[in-house]
Amino acid sequence: LLTIDGSKAVAMASPIHYGLMTEEINFCYDGGLYAELVRNRSFRDDPEAAVHWSEWGSAVISLDAAQPFNEAIPASLRVEAKAAGEGVTNEGYWGIPIHPATQYRASLRVKGGKDFHDTLKVSLVSNDGATVYASATTPALGEEWLAIDLVLETAADAPTTADARLQIELAKPGTCWLGFASLFPPTWNDRPNGLRKDLMQMLVDMKPKFLRFPGGNYLEGDTIETRFKWWETLGPVTERPGHPCPWGYRSSDGMGLMEFLLWCEDMGAEPVLGLYAGYSLKGDFVAPGKDLEPFVQEALDEIEYVMGPPTSKWGARRAKDGHPAPFKMRYVEIGNEDWFDKSGSYDGRFAQFYDAIKKKYPKLKCISSVGSEQPKEKWVKSRKPDVLDEHFYRRAEVFREMAKDYYDGFDRKGPEIFVGEWAAHETPFAPWEPASAKEPATPNMTAAIGDAAFMTNMERNSDIVTMQAYAPLFVNLNGRQWRPDLIGYDAVTAYGSPSYYALRMFSTNFGDEILKAELPADAKVFTSVTRRKEDGKVFVKLVNPELEPQTVTLVMKGFRSLDSTVETEVMAAGMDATNRLDQPVAVIPEVGKWEGVKRKSDYEMPAHSIVVLTFQTR
Ligand code: AHR
Known part of the structure; x- marks a missing residue:
């Protein structure tokens, strides 16, 4: 029995809950979304030889x-x-x-x-x-x-x-x-130096509301010297030196700061900009104080490039680069996964960036890269971050556990939560374990069920879980460093994993009000329900992790009326079912209708399935 109460919203859902996280990994930009076809076009990939x-x-x-x-x-x-x-x-x-x-x-x-x-x-x-x-x-x-x-x-x-x-x-x-x-080749919106069309189409189809970039580890670099130096990624591509990417290859930087911003614009997404914050992957860090000042200035200049007026120094540079209008930006992130910094300097570094940013841009929200799931001693304490970025790479069954109540008890007074990187893996191996490299790059239906279950919890709490993004987004199947990845491709073909379709089902059917949806304690389904106020559409998400069909009795109370035809989107498949380059659409959602629906009706959920029911209510 699932009782849905339309009499009043429990809370307002974040309008930017669903977005994307990207970085240069798995040949995600070069050899991926960035449409350049020549490899090593500036002859810098190897100083000794003309590789490729x-x-x-x-x-x-x-x-x-x-x-x-x-x-x-x-x-x-x-x-x-x-x-x-x-x-x-x-x-x-x-x-x-x-x-x-x-x-x-x-x-x-x-x-x-x-x-x-x-x-x-x-x-x-x-x-x-x-x-x-x-x-x-x-x-x-x-x-x-x-x-x-x-x-x-x-x-x-x-x-x-x-x-x-x-x-x-x-x-x-x-x-x-x-x-x-x-x-x-031809690019999305015919932009010069633009993006691969089939991959962009798949992203646009997800209707992402934000894009977190440029990382991830790619922001930090292995060393301070190889961090993402945004100013070196501007202007003519022949003048961009490129730089070593921490995932084992050199980035052309064809995908530079302006290209990221235009990418956001082309998707109708807002930028969530990762700012280098004085810590790099191999452990180098810059102590807070005088030494950190130039890095804080780099970040302030970067923000000015994005959103400063064209009369400002970096706003003028943006105008020269072809975009006089400032981009709308509301969130910046201070670093990435700074819980790895053993020096304990993040609190001080965060405070220094936070104070400088708030002084110049009081409305800009500052995200701490240390989330609440980290041990308390790692948390930022000297300032109250506006947002915490949490990362979860966990087994599908762990996600199903988290789906029950993970965010239910979080303090509504904040900080907001940004689940900035997450993905369920169906194998026993975490993405960084060598055994993971032998598994298919993209996940199967078991993982998608874990993903969808976890998404129901994030959605139910999307008043406080303001943003969430699966990671990594892309994998070139010839050059991967990480699994699982949402979208796989080679030079000519791309496909979405079952997790891609689960995400697309969720993100494109999402309202602005969270409704109360009660299930018995022993229910074996996961759910979340939102309503789009402007047209009364109610989106009921259901996840059946069982290998048998389940009947869910839906009771719709507190609605003045509801149509008897309900739109359905259903993705059902066995545990191992998956998509691949040679079978790109083996597991996809099917769209249909459920007719004769009353205020109390039985819905038959197929075994191992993810379902979205869209009710027209008044
Ligand atoms: O998504 C892959 C990596 O996982 C990211 O670069 C990093 O932030 C995290 O550890």
């Missing part, structure tokens, strides 16, 4: 520090062709994706040697060299750097394949230097 580039024919290629392109690209790629038609190829991020009838934009910085004042042929070619999918020819090169933009278009009957490479051939024997080489 190969000779074509008997050409000889090498990094040439004597011919830098600029300060950000201190070595160019020297290509010496012994015969006409030889040159260099780039393998992309596990292939260059070919799609039919598609225009690709290539952008080169290139110059010829004394022995080469001729043209280059730029092509998309199958890896066996047999098929040219598209090609274009540059003007003749001079001995000064030239910026060349080309369009390469595939034919309508081209296949969809990642078994292809970018090839650059010299028309005659001779030498040329590449200072930069980039290739973009």
